[in-house]
Amino acid sequence: MEVNTSIVTETPPGPAGKNHYSKHHYSESHTHNHDHGHSPSNTILTIIISFISIMVLLVVFFIIFVLRRLKFAKKNGTWKDSSSLKNTSSRFIAPNTSNFNSSPDVKDGCLYGGNLSRTPQAPKFRGVQVFTYKELEVATDQFSEKNVIGNGGFGVVYRGVMSDGTVAAIKRLRREGKQGERAFRIEVDLLSRLQSPYLVDLLGYCADQHHRLLIFELMPNGNLQHHLQSSHDQTSPLDWWTRLRIALDCARALEFLHEQAILPVIHRDFKCTNVLLDQNFRAKVSDFGLAKMGSEKINGQISTRVLGTTGYLAPEYVSTGKLTTKSDVYSYGVVLLELLTGRVPVDSRLPPGEHVLVSWALPMLTNREKVVEMVDPVLQGQYSKKELIQIAAIAAMCVQAEADYRPLMTDVVQSLIPLVKNPSSISSSGSLRFQNHAASPSY
Numbered sequence: 001m002e003v004n005t006s007i008v009t010e011t012p013p014g015p016a017g018k019n020h021y022s023k024h025h026y027s028e029s030h031t032h033n034h035d036h037g038h039s040p041s042n043t044i045l046t047i048i049i050s051f052i053s054i055m056v057l058l059v060v061f062f063i064i065f066v067l068r069r070l071k072f073a074k075k076n077g078t079w080k081d082s083s084s085l086k087n088t089s090s091r092f093i094a095p096n097t098s099n100f101n102s103s104p105d106v107k108d109g110c111l112y113g114g115n116l117s118r119t120p121q122a123p124k125f126r127g128v129q130v131f132t133y134k135e136l137e138v139a140t141d142q143f144s145e146k147n148v149i150g151n152g153g154f155g156v157v158y159r160g161v162m163s164d165g166t167v168a169a170i171k172r173l174r175r176e177g178k179q180g181e182r183a184f185r186i187e188v189d190l191l192s193r194l195q196s197p198y199l200v201d202l203l204g205y206c207a208d209q210h211h212r213l214l215i216f217e218l219m220p221n222g223n224l225q226h227h228l229q230s231s232h233d234q235t236s237p238l239d240w241w242t243r244l245r246i247a248l249d250c251a252r253a254l255e256f257l258h259e260q261a262i263l264p265v266i267h268r269d270f271k272c273t274n275v276l277l278d279q280n281f282r283a284k285v286s287d288f289g290l291a292k293m294g295s296e297k298i299n300g301q302i303s304t305r306v307l308g309t310t311g312y313l314a315p316e317y318v319s320t321g322k323l324t325t326k327s328d329v330y331s332y333g334v335v336l337l338e339l340l341t342g343r344v345p346v347d348s349r350l351p352p353g354e355h356v357l358v359s360w361a362l363p364m365l366t367n368r369e370k371v372v373e374m375v376d377p378v379l380q381g382q383y384s385k386k387e388l389i390q391i392a393a394i395a396a397m398c399v400q401a402e403a404d405y406r407p408l409m410t411d412v413v414q415s416l417i418p419l420v421k422n423p424s425s426i427s428s429s430g431s432l433r434f435q436n437h438a439a440s441p442s443y
Contacts, residue, residue, distance in 0.1 A: 128192045129204035133211045136160065136170055143172065149222070152273070154180050154289055159218065168203055169219070173212040183289025184212045190288050194261060198253035200276055200286040219284065221277035224335075228272060228342055228376075237376075240383035241420075242281050243339045244391070248416040249283035250275055254332055255409040258325040264294030266323055270331040271312045271345075272338055294325055311345025311357065316403050326403040332412070333398025337361050340391060342376030358399050365396035387419050 139160035140147050150157035155173040162168055173180045184205075191202035206213040221227070224246065227238050238246070250270075257265040267274075267288065274287040290307050304323050306313070314330035317323055334345050337357050343350075345357045354360045364370040371392045375383065394415055400406050 128188075128202055129215075131204050131206045131213070131215060133206055133208040133213070135163065136206055136213055136215070139163070139168070140170055152287070154183050160215075162203075162215075166203070167218050169216045171214040171216065173214070175210060175212075179289075181212065184214065186291055187214055187288050190265065190291055194257075194265070196253065196256045198249055198256060198284055200284045216286070219276035219286075220279045221281060223273045224275040224277065224283065224338075225272035225344075227277070228338055229344065237378040238281070238339075240379055240387075244387070244416065245420050246275070246277070246281070246283040247336055247339055247391070248413065248420045250285060250332065250335065251409055251412045251416055253283075253285040254328055255413050258294070258328065258409050264325055266292045266294045266325055267328050267331075268292055268323065269308050269312075270328050270335065271309050272335055275335065292323060294323075309345075314403065315401055324403060325409075326406045329398050329406045329409060329412075330400075330403075332409070333395050333406075334358060336391065336395040336398060340376065340388075340395065341374050342378060362396065362399060365392040390415070390419060 137143065139162050140158040143156075143158055147158045147160065148156055149159045149169065152171075155171055158170045158172065160168050160170040173184050184207075187202065188205050191199065200219065201217040202214065203217060204215040206215075227235055254267065254270065257267060265288075267285065268290040269287060270285065274285060275283050276286050277283055292304060304321060306318060306321055308317075308331075312331040312334050314327040317327045334357065338344065341357065341361065343357050346355060347357075348355055361374055364374050368389055371388060372385065375388065394407075394412060397405070397407050398412070
């Protein structure tokens with residue numbers, strides 16, 4: 001209080017002194033208010049500018065990161081165009097892939113294996129049922145010899161009538177060897193997920209104790225080899241247009257496996273005995289016991305043990321064990337040559353130089369005059385030479401020794417569609433089957 005009194009006493013009296021004191025007090029108050037009014041605004045503005053700058057930098061770094069990732073994905077072939085996954089007639093049901101290397105366990109007649117170990121397969125996939133061994137014994141009349149309709153490398157196929165009246169083909173796998181067990185797991189796993197009108201339908205399976213059986217839709221006209229190689233008193237020869245349609249159906253099957261499934265599937269054993277024909281001689285591909293999941297990369301290779309059938313194996317696969325979808329394209333080319341010539345891939349009974357179908361046919365495929373000499377004689381000239389030249393050109397491309405020169409199956413399909421849609425007219429002496437099917441269905 002003494003300090004305050006002293007200040008007042010020293011101030012000159014009168015109005016002037018009072019004014020001086022008031023002015024001095026106002027000046028100090030004004031300065032004080034000015035400092036407190038502008039300093040916080042500057043601080044807030046600095047913080048906002050700094051925050052915006054940081055955010056801009058983060059956005060720039062994120063864009064650079066995304067662009068680098070996309071560039072890396074495209075470079076390594078893992079980026080897929082969305083159109084490659086579109087297919088109106090076929091689809092891959094499950095997005096996940098399965099581990100084929102884990103052994104299945106059998107519990108209550110159901111198969112568990114790989115990443116399927118959490119839940120049984122039967123409820124997971126539409127249309128695939130689990131059967132007991134007893135049910136299949138009843139369906140095949142105790143696996144009677146009279147019901148045998150086929151005999152393959154992994155087992156015997158029986159005709160069976162299921163409890164609901166469905167007539168099915170029941171494949172009983174041989175017990176010995178790990179390859180048969182692996183083939184069983186692969187067929188169940190793949191065909192439960194893959195759904196296409198060009199693949200044989202899997203109706204169910206049995207994994208009851210040590211028994212391994214697969215139940216497929218029955219294809220009444222058997223396999224393609226039977227119609228190409230059997231004596232003609234047993235079966236009518238396939239006419240030209242039916243052969244073209246079979247070629248297109250097979251091409252569509254491989255196109256689906258290679259280019260329309262989420263992950264490419266390499267059949268690895270595509271051949272005439274694995275092409276089955278329904279009552280209308282429409283073809284479906286079967287037997288996926290040797291199938292492998294391919295690489296996502298374009299023409300990506302996977303290394304594997306060489307398995308398959310002599311005469312159908314691509315040369316680079318035989319020599320290096322490197323498997324690609326182009327290996328299937330080579331096998332398709334061999335089947336196409338069989339449709340053209342009626343010959344088998346390897347036949348030691350033929351004259352020297354004609355033992356191997358590809359080696360004998362390849363020089364003639366691009367010669368318009370000589371290509372006529374290799375046509376199956378049972379056709380008796382009932383074919384279009386223009387179409388023959390086109391088919392020969394497709395076959396020549398498919399069996400090229402260099403895998404890179406072989407076409408994609410999509411290209412093969414697009415080349416065949418016009419031939420099947422608009423078959424060229426042939427003489428009226430064509431086979432009865434051709435006359436019955438002259439009005440081709442829409443594709």
